[in-house]
Amino acid sequence: MSRNHLRSPCCEGGRKVCGPYVLRRVAFAAVGIGVLVVLLSACQNDSRSIALLDSSAITAPSSRGYALYQANCAACHGASGRGNGVAAIALEIRPRDFWNEPFRYVSTLDGIPTSDDLAQTIRSGRLHGEMPASPWLSDEDVRVLAEYVLEFNRLGWVERLSGDESMSAADVEEIASDRVTPLEPIVVPMPSPDFRPSSEVGRSLYVQACASCHGPSGRGNGLNMPLDDRGRQVMVRDLTSDPIRGGASPTELFKRIRCGVPGTPMPAQLALTDDQVWHLVFYTRQLMGRPIGQTSP
Numbered sequence: 001m002s003r004n005h006l007r008s009p010c011c012e013g014g015r016k017v018c019g020p021y022v023l024r025r026v027a028f029a030a031v032g033i034g035v036l037v038v039l040l041s042a043c044q045n046d047s048r049s050i051a052l053l054d055s056s057a058i059t060a061p062s063s064r065g066y067a068l069y070q071a072n073c074a075a076c077h078g079a080s081g082r083g084n085g086v087a088a089i090a091l092e093i094r095p096r097d098f099w100n101e102p103f104r105y106v107s108t109l110d111g112i113p114t115s116d117d118l119a120q121t122i123r124s125g126r127l128h129g130e131m132p133a134s135p136w137l138s139d140e141d142v143r144v145l146a147e148y149v150l151e152f153n154r155l156g157w158v159e160r161l162s163g164d165e166s167m168s169a170a171d172v173e174e175i176a177s178d179r180v181t182p183l184e185p186i187v188v189p190m191p192s193p194d195f196r197p198s199s200e201v202g203r204s205l206y207v208q209a210c211a212s213c214h215g216p217s218g219r220g221n222g223l224n225m226p227l228d229d230r231g232r233q234v235m236v237r238d239l240t241s242d243p244i245r246g247g248a249s250p251t252e253l254f255k256r257i258r259c260g261v262p263g264t265p266m267p268a269q270l271a272l273t274d275d276q277v278w279h280l281v282f283y284t285r286q287l288m289g290r291p292i293g294q295t296s297p
Helices: 003-007 020-053 064-072 115-124 139-161 169-179 199-209 250-259 274-287
Strands: none
Touching: 064 139, 115 139, 139 169, 199 274, 250 274
16 A cells, blocks of 8 residues: 555546545544534524523432433433433434423323323333433432433423513423423223224224325324424324334233323324223234234334
8 A cells, every 4th residue: 555545545647536545534523513513503502501500410420310311311301301412313213302292101091191101211211212222220310310301301391481471480380390290101001801903993992093194004194193292293103014113912902092192193082992902902913914813012
């Protein structure tokens, strides 16, 4: 290899070319610029957060929740939980902004997660998504982390409500606390003793409750073009091939159907009987390619 070649990776036979080496450098430079933009945005957002966090234990470096969050979550979700971590630019699925966005996977009918709901998401990750599972965390670490993340959500309500000058600070705190206090989680019931999964019944219920978005055959090609609660278009799940990120076990599907998916157009199905929900669960699993009698994920 010549000395000139070492000096100039773009030179080849006296003319300049742009090889893989240079392309990689350009790509890294572009990513670097993107990360810088994200960092500047994070600084701006964090300056607003600091006014609220102030002396709160949520930012104290000695806080166990703080340490766990910074080590396991901040790279994607941001140091202050606003979804603007330095790694977010490289992710296909945008990280959750804990201050302003609802949590997706809940076991309550009011759309507010319990600490157990968050603990389950932290422990198992978003299946087939960008968020990995966390098997190295102890149960106590997961509990502390879940409560820490919920505090971000409460502070988000404080931030939004504080813009109403007619409300006292005490009113703001009371309402914010109420907005993150969930109802009791549902108990997923067993089907009734005479329940038998029926493709015909399941399909009829599916056409009524699900097909407008998920499509008549579950391929995510319904006529509706749904938006989330922030006006962004939702990529509807193709039930025949896309991974079910909240979990595809019968129990998890029952919770998704009964409780809905907060922040998306998928509503809680409150009018259906428990057996009707079970018919939908088993029909959905049929669309996913699971035999109707198979109960494992």
